Amino acid sequence: MAIIEIIADPGTRLHLGGPGLAALRECFFPGDCQSCNRPLGGRPPALSVSVLSPGHAMARLYHPACVPPQWNDSGLIEVAPGPGTVSRSARCWLFPAAGAPGPVYLPALLVNPGFESVFLREGPDGWRPVLPEWFSAAGMLPGAAGSPLPGVRSAIDGGIASVVFPASPNPYSAPAEPVTLARARELGGFLILVSQVVDPAALSPASATPVLQRAFSAGQIISGWASLDS
Numbered sequence: 001m002a003i004i005e006i007i008a009d010p011g012t013r014l015h016l017g018g019p020g021l022a023a024l025r026e027c028f029f030p031g032d033c034q035s036c037n038r039p040l041g042g043r044p045p046a047l048s049v050s051v052l053s054p055g056h057a058m059a060r061l062y063h064p065a066c067v068p069p070q071w072n073d074s075g076l077i078e079v080a081p082g083p084g085t086v087s088r089s090a091r092c093w094l095f096p097a098a099g100a101p102g103p104v105y106l107p108a109l110l111v112n113p114g115f116e117s118v119f120l121r122e123g124p125d126g127w128r129p130v131l132p133e134w135f136s137a138a139g140m141l142p143g144a145a146g147s148p149l150p151g152v153r154s155a156i157d158g159g160i161a162s163v164v165f166p167a168s169p170n171p172y173s174a175p176a177e178p179v180t181l182a183r184a185r186e187l188g189g190f191l192i193l194v195s196q197v198v199d200p201a202a203l204s205p206a207s208a209t210p211v212l213q214r215a216f217s218a219g220q221i222i223s224g225w226a227s228l229d230s
């Protein structure tokens with residue numbers, strides 16, 4: 001479940017406005033402080049936003065005692081007292097894609113690339129959360145169409161499915177059932193789904209469909225097809 005309450009300073013509230021803050025709140029999940037790397041715990045975390053360049057910013061969560069809530073547009077990169085690690089989550093399963101006469105089951109790898117660290121971009125409606133650019137640069141598009149991603153490769157290693165984006169600092173991987181891996185080998189790849197508003201590992205078979213449908217209809221999931229390394 002996303003974090004409901006975060007502490008934002010007046011400057012951040014002014015810059016983001018109510019809709020910007022609400023959209024950002026949907027993207028944060030309880031992970032670790034981006035300074036001391038210990039769990040954020042049950043108390044509301046502090047939101048610190050650094051403007052990286054005009055129209056581009058990074059929002060991170062901290063313990064209020066580690067880094068205070070702030071809007072930093074000084075042009076100086078924020079230096080936290082310690083190196084926090086961004087939490088990621090992924091899930092691999094057979095995704096029921098729409099088909100005729102019934103659903104077609106595709107091997108899918110759903111990724112949330114960051115629980116406590118979210119990029120922001122300023123557009124006509126103000127500041128809004130955006131996914132890291134390496135996903136759109138690879139050709140991922142909103143929806144579940146799964147257009148081919150020419151430069152992106154997926155792989156199977158034992159019972160683990162993974163995908164590597166050329167410009168991403170990290171591979172994304174998740175354990176998978178043999179039936180899912182067999183389907184991936186049959187079709188020659190994985191449907192890659194990326195969203196910041198879903199915790200893939202927290203989805204259950206019962207909750208997955210309504211949660212994903214809501215995110216798809218809100219345009220909060222992008223997709224692409226990553227061929228399997230042979």
Ligand SMILES: [Zn+2]
Nearest residue numbers: 033036063066
């Ligand atoms: Zn901390």
